[in-house]
Amino acid sequence: MLAEKLLPKSENKMLIALNDIINExxxxxxxxxxxxxxxTGRETEKYIHEKTKGRISVRYTVDNNxxxxxxxxxxxxxxxxxxxxxxxxxxxxxxxxxxxxEQLKNIGYFGKTIVVxxxxxxISDDDYRIYEENMPIIEEIYQRLADExxxxxxxxxxxVMRTGDVALWASVNGNSRNKxxxxxxxxxxxxxxxxxxxxxIGDTLEAFLRQTNNTYRSIVCIEPDKRNYSELNKKIALxxxxxxxxxxxxxxxxxxxIRFAGEKSESCHxxxxxxxxxxxxxxxxxxxxxxxxxxxxxxxGFDLKALKGAEKTIVRNKPQIATYASGSQMWTIPMYLWSxxxxxxxxxxxxxxxxxxxxxxxxxxxxxx
Numbered sequence: 001m002l003a004e005k006l007l008p009k010s011e012n013k014m015l016i017a018l019n020d021i022i023n024e025x026x027x028x029x030x031x032x033x034x035x036x037x038x039x040t041g042r043e044t045e046k047y048i049h050e051k052t053k054g055r056i057s058v059r060y061t062v063d064n065n066x067x068x069x070x071x072x073x074x075x076x077x078x079x080x081x082x083x084x085x086x087x088x089x090x091x092x093x094x095x096x097x098x099x100x101x102e103q104l105k106n107i108g109y110f111g112k113t114i115v116v117x118x119x120x121x122x123i124s125d126d127d128y129r130i131y132e133e134n135m136p137i138i139e140e141i142y143q144r145l146a147d148e149x150x151x152x153x154x155x156x157x158x159x160v161m162r163t164g165d166v167a168l169w170a171s172v173n174g175n176s177r178n179k180x181x182x183x184x185x186x187x188x189x190x191x192x193x194x195x196x197x198x199x200x201i202g203d204t205l206e207a208f209l210r211q212t213n214n215t216y217r218s219i220v221c222i223e224p225d226k227r228n229y230s231e232l233n234k235k236i237a238l239x240x241x242x243x244x245x246x247x248x249x250x251x252x253x254x255x256x257x258i259r260f261a262g263e264k265s266e267s268c269h270x271x272x273x274x275x276x277x278x279x280x281x282x283x284x285x286x287x288x289x290x291x292x293x294x295x296x297x298x299x300x301g302f303d304l305k306a307l308k309g310a311e312k313t314i315v316r317n318k319p320q321i322a323t324y325a326s327g328s329q330m331w332t333i334p335m336y337l338w339s340x341x342x343x344x345x346x347x348x349x350x351x352x353x354x355x356x357x358x359x360x361x362x363x364x365x366x367x368x369x
Contacts, residue, residue: 095354
């Protein structure tokens with residue numbers, strides 16, 4: 001039973017560690033930068049400012065997304081390289097922290113590197129309670145998962161939520177460069193019609209082409225954020241591949257319009273009440289998605305709605321699916337997919353340090369990986 005393997009609820013270990021770092025920065029008058037302009041980076045900066053009552057402040061924020069470098073306070077990695085001798089500590093505030101740690105090592109940074117997880121700020125009593133209240137259905141998901149790695153991943157996710165101990169991820173994590181396209185789960189050897197929902201600036205597109213040796217039938221990339229969409233098109237132009245194109249829109253349960261909060265980095269998201277009004281499409285209404293054989297969904301919490309908007313396509317094609325599934329989507333997405341395609345095997349994998357990096361994979365029983 002899953003419940004028997006869970007750790008007791010305790011103080012958030014990551015928050016304790018961050019407080020120690022803040023005390024060190026202040027007591028030794030150290031300089032620090034934040035690497036990552038998304039929610040975790042912004043929440044970290046806000047937390048430090050409030051905890052020290054403004055006595056210390058970030059030197060600047062670094063992000064790999066070039067579309068953000070024109071925004072005040074966000075710098076490029078090249079800027080950091082020229083300034084890194086003046087930086088004592090880098091707080092890595094992205095969930096694929098392993099990639100940034102490697103990047104810092106490769107550019108020759110010898111200061112202190114501290115990984116900060118979104119688990120610091122997102123584990124509240126309400127978060128804890130929602131998992132406890134839904135433990136019976138989580139237990140059912142746990143028992144029905146396709147392999148032991150999936151069960152260990154789900155168990156670890158809940159234990160991190162209970163303790164804030166992100167070191168637990170080390171025992172189950174996959175290579176974050178393969179997130180959403182894990183070839184240990186998915187069959188990437190066939191010529192796919194690939195639909196990339198939430199294509200960002202083309203990172204999954206590049207990974208797909210690399211892992212399939214540029215072999216595919218078609219690729220449709222859908223990205224709602226205008227800045228990200230512009231960078232995505234630049235990448236597609238450089239790839240110079242046929243049958244690869246991008247659409248600037250959100251993906252949801254129904255075709256229409258929706259508000260969209262175009263925030264920094266990967267934190268942009270559709271919303272019911274804030275942001276500008278943009279086009280939203282249901283994949284069932286998109287001709288280019290009709291033959292989808294591989295579907296990736298990354299929509300910052302609206303993943304289930306995007307899948308429901310593709311229900312006819314999923315039932316007809318039974319595509320392999322990779323989607324984020326943290327929070328309540330841990331159980332709502334698997335249960336929904338089983339309800340429309342009972343023969344799906346469901347796998348759970350995790351990459352990086354953030355709670356948002358829980359991935360649900362689905363593929364038909366008996367499919368080779």
